[in-house]
Amino acid sequence: MKRPLILVTNDDGMFAPGIKNLVNVAKKLGDLVVVAPDSPQSAKGHGVTMSVPIRLNKVDVFGPDIEAYECTGTPVDCVKLAKHVLLKERQIDLCLSGINHGSNASINIIYSGTMSAAMEASIEGIPSIGFSLLDYSFEADFKGASHYAELITSHVIKHGIKDCNLLNVNFPKLPLDKIKGIRVCRQAEGRWIEDFTEGLDPRNRKYYWLTGQFTIDDRGEDTDIHALSEGYVSIVPSMHDLTKYAAINSNQLMEKLG
Amino acid sequence: MKRPLILVTNDDGMFAPGIKNLVNVAKKLGDLVVVAPDSPQSAKGHGVTMSVPIRLNKVDVFGPDIEAYECTGTPVDCVKLAKHVLLKERQIDLCLSGINHGSNASINIIYSGTMSAAMEASIEGIPSIGFSLLDYSFEADFKGASHYAELITSHVIKHGIKDCNLLNVNFPKLPLDKIKGIRVCRQAEGRWIEDFTEGLDPRNRKYYWLTGQFTIDDRGEDTDIHALSEGYVSIVPSMHDLTKYAAINSNQLMEKLG
Numbered sequence: 001m002k003r004p005l006i007l008v009t010n011d012d013g014m015f016a017p018g019i020k021n022l023v024n025v026a027k028k029l030g031d032l033v034v035v036a037p038d039s040p041q042s043a044k045g046h047g048v049t050m051s052v053p054i055r056l057n058k059v060d061v062f063g064p065d066i067e068a069y070e071c072t073g074t075p076v077d078c079v080k081l082a083k084h085v086l087l088k089e090r091q092i093d094l095c096l097s098g099i100n101h102g103s104n105a106s107i108n109i110i111y112s113g114t115m116s117a118a119m120e121a122s123i124e125g126i127p128s129i130g131f132s133l134l135d136y137s138f139e140a141d142f143k144g145a146s147h148y149a150e151l152i153t154s155h156v157i158k159h160g161i162k163d164c165n166l167l168n169v170n171f172p173k174l175p176l177d178k179i180k181g182i183r184v185c186r187q188a189e190g191r192w193i194e195d196f197t198e199g200l201d202p203r204n205r206k207y208y209w210l211t212g213q214f215t216i217d218d219r220g221e222d223t224d225i226h227a228l229s230e231g232y233v234s235i236v237p238s239m240h241d242l243t244k245y246a247a248i249n250s251n252q253l254m255e256k257l258g
Numbered sequence: 259m260k261r262p263l264i265l266v267t268n269d270d271g272m273f274a275p276g277i278k279n280l281v282n283v284a285k286k287l288g289d290l291v292v293v294a295p296d297s298p299q300s301a302k303g304h305g306v307t308m309s310v311p312i313r314l315n316k317v318d319v320f321g322p323d324i325e326a327y328e329c330t331g332t333p334v335d336c337v338k339l340a341k342h343v344l345l346k347e348r349q350i351d352l353c354l355s356g357i358n359h360g361s362n363a364s365i366n367i368i369y370s371g372t373m374s375a376a377m378e379a380s381i382e383g384i385p386s387i388g389f390s391l392l393d394y395s396f397e398a399d400f401k402g403a404s405h406y407a408e409l410i411t412s413h414v415i416k417h418g419i420k421d422c423n424l425l426n427v428n429f430p431k432l433p434l435d436k437i438k439g440i441r442v443c444r445q446a447e448g449r450w451i452e453d454f455t456e457g458l459d460p461r462n463r464k465y466y467w468l469t470g471q472f473t474i475d476d477r478g479e480d481t482d483i484h485a486l487s488e489g490y491v492s493i494v495p496s497m498h499d500l501t502k503y504a505a506i507n508s509n510q511l512m513e514k515l516g
Binding site for chain 1: 298299300301302303304305306307308309310311312313314318334335338339341343365367368369374377381382388406407410413417419420421422424425426430439440441442443444445447449450451452453456457459463464465466467470494495497498499500501502503504505506508509510511513515
């Protein structure tokens, strides 16, 4: 069987340990092209760069055998450039994004550059997986994450993703032998309670700096947050159709307006 | 009945005609606080500013009766600051975002700063409506958009949004008397076919500049794109739960991995 062509990207930038670990996993399973931002792009959401030009530079970060480019744009820009410029003549079989330093479970999928890159590829019809580890540290232990990223990726290469084109995978912050397994779940309902640090800058102007705590009211046992808290890897099959179908009929009264 | 407190925001910045038109509609229906970016933030997606501080400046843009602030951050930052700093002690009854210059129908909801601001408010439990007009021009005719924005907003103030907290409303580019009415629809499946303009900058470095054409393969007659093409205002009840529920069971094979 032909080795699949795998596009690897992330939002923490080309020099983050997470993408290095993901490249080490992915190169066992396919031929890689890496296109990643040249600087950290966390929490950039599904941003796209339109008002300024962007650049691509070929770099030797992962050794001479792996074609890698750093991009001056967002994670979504990386995917667009890969699909429509760099790999225009080739078929991308799979897109892997991450391994993100920090959780993208629950509603964090919405803010996440890692998941937006994966979603962008999925919109293009490319099966895509975003991987995130619940540890912000650049010294994080990626052994568990790498082990399960390999299992999940090989499964997807063999069997595809059923009824879906996008997986949001999160790894608990645990040593490999403490991870209990994998659970396929739904996205937990949660939100950030923001707490802005206020201060005065050197020119005596007031500033606000975002901090905040993530909070979960959702007590369901079928969520990603619950699976992670129990020591499992969480997989949420995800999509870009934001329609709330259940609410279409109940709001049809609005058609009578005017 | 107490007048509702309405938060108004957008992604085109404080000086765009779209937000002026929305303020003129909203001030008839409630008490307003406007918090909008100090520069255009189109296609910023659900970006959040974490690595630098942000600032708020009180401005007199809409007359002395309307409290307005420009913010150095993204549309989502505007909502976070409004909710957690400016209006911490008050209840925001409704959030209106827009009127965006350009369509946010179909998958454009994902890239849109306008819709991300509205979604952020909806995550906070605030009923929210994002409005967009299918006309990029700053000289666009907002009469039809304003008329229907008022009808929809008054309806939501009176009746709430049923089974949902977020509406994605798009207006066709038509004079008021040519708009046929309102349709509550689903998000059309579509995608951008990118076409990067390539060039050399003054320093002879290659650049890529995003252009592209939006394309629809979805021929459904129940979509926002179809409603707009027929001359209707489209309303898509929307949400931030991206779980593809139908795919949870079919991917449970992955739980057996390892």
